[in-house]
Amino acid sequence: MDLMQLLNILRARIWLILLVMAATVATTTVVSFVMPKQYTAQTDLIIDVKSVDPVSGAAMPTQMMSSYMATQVGVVKSHSVGLKVVKMLKMADNPSAVEQFEAVTDGEGALEDWLAKALLKNLDAIPSRESSILAITFTGADPEFAALIANAFAQAYVDITLELTVEPAKNTSRWFNGQLQVARANLTEVQENLARYQSEMGIVTSDARLDIENARLNDLNRQLVAVQAQSMTDQSRIEGQSPENLPEVINNPMIQRIKAEVGTQEARVNELSSKLGSNNPNYINAKQELRLLKVRLATEMKIVLDSFRSNYAASQQHEEAMRAAVEAQKLHILALMNQSDIITVLASEVQNAQKAYDFALQRFSLFSMQSQVGQTNIAILNAARPEYKPSNPRILLNIILSIFMGGMLALGLALLVEMFDRMVRTVSDIEKGLDMPVLGVLKKAKVARRQRKLDWARLEWMKRSTQ
Known part of the structure; x- marks a missing residue:
């Protein structure tokens, strides 16, 4: 199929194409207006990955910064952070949340886990490619609730990060305390052995x-x-x-x-x-x-x-x-x-x-x-504020996409219909399809609309007279 054949097919099926496009755009527009509005709130965190540890004085190698940011994204979207948000906002005490939990799960499982999973479905963490800023976004039906949850996730992330630093240090500190007691007893014993031998032998130097x-x-x-x-x-x-x-x-x-x-x-x-x-x-x-x-x-x-x-x-x-x-x-x-x-x-x-x-x-x-450190290398740069402009659905974007997708669907449908209802539209259709030479082409005559009506009436009279 060459370009001329394609253009002839599209021109012949133009009404089908327009109908499909119009239906697609209309459906998309109606659905976009009917869909419930969603609001997205964003909290920006700055992570000082180049900072020096205040205790050990060690700094993170430059080649590990990308993996470090990816790890922080995983921490933000972890179930532990979600549980901390649920506990922080006391969401398990909300009667409506309890009713929804009973209706969805029939009371199976833990309410706090179910709430945490529900929150994490609408949460996203996006690290900046050229900076150390991590954006936490939450999408919900209420702009104020979305801002509240986004800020709660940011604070819970900071708290969890501090716990991940402090708790292992506490455990290691307790272990080294036990080792310190053993080392002190061993040192005392060997010092006493040396002093006893020197005393018995009368050795000073x-x-x-x-x-x-x-x-x-x-x-x-x-x-x-x-x-x-x-x-x-x-x-x-x-x-x-x-x-x-x-x-x-x-x-x-x-x-x-x-x-x-x-x-x-x-x-x-x-x-x-x-x-x-x-x-x-x-x-x-x-x-x-x-x-x-x-x-x-x-x-x-x-x-x-x-x-x-x-x-x-x-x-x-x-x-x-x-x-x-x-x-x-x-x-x-x-x-x-x-x-x-x-x-x-x-x-x-x-x-x-x-x-x-x-x-x-x-x-x-x-x-x-x-284990006694009370701060991390994470700080809240911009706290989330209620955004009353809905982030979804994006009606204009949906309409533009529906025009594009409707056009593609219409073209495909037109070609499919043409495949099952093949017609001769160009000279090449006869030459290639029937493998026969074309003797001539009769162009469509230019007849006035009134004359076409008279010809049509005469043709109908001739059909009735022959019956």
Whole structure:
């Protein structure tokens, strides 16, 4: 079907089209005037989604603002808010509401739930796309009642939001209070364990005491090294040198004096032997004196050597005592280190218990303050006022829409009628529909109305005469 065929069909069915459009518009107009009038009231709320929490100091991330507004819409349209409005306005005490409830539900269910559901059916919450404003609208048959309900929903929403913030904080605060008591008892216990162990071991400051004992061990080690060095020196002098070459012998004045006397006496004996002979009394006396000097020298050297050996033995004993003292000091330090490790473990337990207690105290304080917050980030920007201009039905809009919809319906109906009552309206209908060539087209003759009447009368007379 081309455009020309469509236009010819519409022109041929123009009266049907006009009739359908007129019927549609008339019906819509009548229904619009008959429908009960509805009034819509709107309350505007501003939600400060960028505000900082007055207790925790945290701010909402920017990417969560859209989902936050969608959540708030869900809260406004929730059954809990509807119930709060019903309780706030004491709607369950209204006799007419009770009668309607009995008539509709036969008394089944709760009246407050039924009223809340009825209110929510006419409620809508619309968030602004470019701002943080949330519009709460309510539609009803009475403009003042609609404004009252819209404002009540706004206030109930603010109250519910505050409850949703405060109640979880109260529950969490109570839980952290119990944890705080446990953490305090644990901290007290580990502190007492540490103090008891320090008291039993007589430890004041383990680190300082350990440093002192380490310094003492180092001093003992230095003394031991010195004693060992002296002992080794004395041993090498005893084993590797002649007693006459010992420094103690060489540096002894008595021995040196006796040695000098021995040398002098030996020279005298040699001289007397060469002059007087070995049987001379003077020679014999001189030799006897020489023997006595040598005995005296040997005695003095023995005294010095015995003293040296005695000192060496004492040095050995001192070395053993120093070695034992070093080993004892090492054991003492090991014991102190063991005590220090135990104290470190106990101190670590105290530190961990202190951290747990501080964390529990911090969270308890935070949620305790949050449970006492009396404000939210929501404020009523514009309270609803009675709007006496009905929001529904919109007569002019309905008429405009009925013209459009009636036209579409009329066109569809005209095409449907044409489909079941097909007529030849253009040359292409014959060519395409009958697949036959068109020899010619007779145009409609232009005849006056009076002549058409005469022709019609003549045609009727001819029909009667033939009968």
